[in-house]
Amino acid sequence: MRQLVLPRSYQGGPHLELEGKESQYLTKVLRLKRGQQILGRDTEGRKYLLTLIEITSHSCILSCQQVEQNMQVQTTDALPSYQGPYPNLVLLQCLCKGRKEEQIFRQATEIGAATLALVSSRYCVTDLSDKKEKAVHARFERLEIQIKEALQQSGSPVPTQLVSQVLDLQDVPSWWADRGLAIFFHQSTRSESQKTLTSLLEAHPIEKPVCVLIGPEGGFSDEECTFLEQSGFYPVVLKTNILRSETAGVYALSAIQVLLTETYNNKPVHLSQ
């Protein structure tokens, strides 16, 4: 079901006034009328039942009632949906050309990734380091918009967070700090060290983070691969074709999610509203 992502400024009060685009989304796009309800989530993922109590030409006022995470909410736009558990997925995406990152992060948010970050590596065609601060800021703003739209449209209960700076590949291991399983995809002949997804995930607890690092169009250099392996990142080879950067992330997140929620955690599906 669709939901409204509450503004960062919302502190949990009983009423919330929305203006501009936010207000239009509710009254023009979702065509919500006075008295109708919609699910809300704050940036921490907390769940609210929102009731539209007033509409003016440029704004609207909602009453906000926090509800339990697993409480069923009857709204006007209710399709039953899976409410978890979700694996804790972290996608580190090397910089891509053009606006491909927007599509990747949008799809990753829909799937329910918890954390997204951009990474700069040797063969990245795009280099943001010599770009003006304003251009980099605009790039992050566009990504934030995609993530928010995807959260609202998919009704994801996972409050996807975007890391607010580009990580240098050299800093990735210290940023990651061994929080869980970390993998990267690399097509190489060094088959001794390569693992399959299945072998790495078989004994992985669903709540423990999985970090997926996707290389740029040009792949990783040999030195980068060695560095990553020495830092505890597992090189994984997929039994598929060589995928483009914008397909690899979605492929990996989808497969990992199914393996962790279904194959190795085979409880019946519980849908709620």
Next chain:
Amino acid sequence: MRQLVLPRSYQGGPHLELEGKESQYLTKVLRLKRGQQILGRDTEGRKYLLTLIEITSHSCILSCQQVEQNMQVQTTDALPSYQGPYPNLVLLQCLCKGRKEEQIFRQATEIGAATLALVSSRYCVTDLSDKKEKAVHARFERLEIQIKEALQQSGSPVPTQLVSQVLDLQDVPSWWADRGLAIFFHQSTRSESQKTLTSLLEAHPIEKPVCVLIGPEGGFSDEECTFLEQSGFYPVVLKTNILRSETAGVYALSAIQVLLTETYNNKPVHLSQ
């Protein structure tokens, strides 16, 4: 590794002359020089070693030598890649708005889907039935271009085929003719009949086709769901958010490929060139 998809007109002779865009792809995009080699595949998926023997301003001539499917070919653009087995994946995608189908079919081709088709169903926003033949033809031509580019770029050994007409949902079961497992995704409360991907694929032989039917933006109607179920299509609920049409297909194909090639067919990965 990248490869050249041979024109449909190629009948297996020792030489092939390419003109226009085809020639440019080799000489300008891949920057192949005289004497250099590239892998070729015909529309049936047969493998050829191609050597560039002449370049003129508007064309080039290749010598063609058919090779065994599993023979390693040393070319100038050689990254080791997985050579199979590939599951026999069939993606039936309900018509989408705009050019989303192009992205979906491109990604499905990269992943190695064998057959792709467009389907028309009740809640499709796009209706091609009242469009001029020319417009429909142009739509299919654009899809063919995407598929060909994806085959060339990904080096997929699976010769992805596009069904050359839009299937009406009512005709899908007779078209499919019980060739294997058929599933569709539907978020409903009729939980008794719903299966998980894992339970359906656990005992599925990798060579037997799997048909994945993805609904349009508006989903399937109740009547359509009943019709599909009665026709032997299994409704599957994914343990994830409600995905947009353009994410659902890639999600499903990725997960099914990993389940069939890794989880239930756990042999070591063999890479060849």
